[in-house]
Amino acid sequence: MLAKPLTLSAPGKAILHGEHAVVHGKAALAVALNLRTFLQIRPSNNGKVLICLPNIGTSLNWETVRLRTLLTVFSDGLDESKSPSPEQMDALKEFAGITTELSATESLGTLAFLYLYLSISAKYGQIPSVEIVVWSELPTGAGLGSSAAYSVCLAAALLTACGAIGCPVEEEKSVVRWPEEELELINRWAFRGEQVIHGKPSGVDNSVATWGGVLRFQSGKITSLKRVPTLRILLTNTKVSRSTKILVAGVKDKILKFPAIMNPVLASMDAISHECESVLEAMAESPSQEYYPVLEELFDINQHHLNVIGVGHSSLDNVCRVTATHGLHSKLTGAGGGGCAITLLRPDTDPLMMEAARQDLSACGYECWETSIGAPGICLHSLSSLKADVLHVFNSV
């Protein structure tokens, strides 16, 4: 089906408000980042499937005839809205030789690939021999949605290789996107990849990686915010590693243990997302500095809530403390427990003060960078439009 190599990419995301609460049906506001995951898929004629994942130091290959033996486990009542079953995951773990839970985080990327490859192959009756390389500008496991960008890229590439979606071509365009109904199919399959990696994902991350921009997400309903002000955000990676799957499961346990205490906190997080959305709309309508104290206060309140539900970390509290000494307000973003924090910058934030804050954060061993928001979702690239560092990765593996 695949006639020539394809290169595609999907963005990471930052959640402004609503992380974790969104898993329990509350609203989240998320923005696509200008940091992307790139995937190249090449047709192969050696009867093998190869996946090379330089970010996690993994390169694996399997004979398609061996993969074919697993198809029966994946062809039972297939539709994109089904969740991965324990039997399917056990079969994949055994096939990939994954025995211990300890290595689970690194192995989840491999399992998500095998799961999507076999499910999509079983559904569309193709078992293509391909080579796939995935490389990301995003830190993995740091709250910026690397798992979703990875799942969206895999879903788009495998659906194209199996002929389930077309390969959009627009002469003279360096970047092209799939039509709306094909994006919906990509998003549904990507959600299943996220289920392998997150356990119980809300779907917000794969939706942002698919559509890009700025979204409100609640119970599967995706609303693109058409008018948003230009927000300046500083991202800080504490480099404390953590797993979304474990953190999401921990919040569920806390809600089951203390429902009367936790449910009001989730309701308050929901109200914060709605309040923030109203403020962003008002800012887009009539830009004014007077909205910033409100946005900053919402960051502060939500950061306390996230600590209450058990997803804080001393490193994240430290980012809040350090930035507060420079008059800036921060909160964790994504699953928490380490990973990244976001700091709201005002349009007129003094560059010297910003530099001082960055130096203090770097002195703690953290990495920080200012990012722009609202990047486009999954798209196909012409080779000539790729940046040199991305080309270098694809040319060297």
Ligand SMILES: Nc1ncnc2c1ncn2[C@@H]1O[C@H](COP(=O)(O)OP(=O)(O)O)[C@@H](O)[C@H]1O
């Ligand atoms: N570029 C990548 N290559 C291989 N695996 C990846 C890549 N990006 C993400 N993953 C998988 O996603 C996992 C991280 O997902 P998660 O814990 O949800 O954190 P986040 O989505 O915030 O980065 C990694 O451990 C890995 O299994």
Ligand SMILES: C[C@@](O)(CCOP(=O)(O)O)CC(=O)O
């Ligand atoms: C905690 C959560 O709300 C976001 C997780 O994001 P990340 O994997 O940490 O980038 C989980 C989800 O929405 O699926």
Ligand SMILES: [Mg+2]
């Ligand atoms: Mg994730």
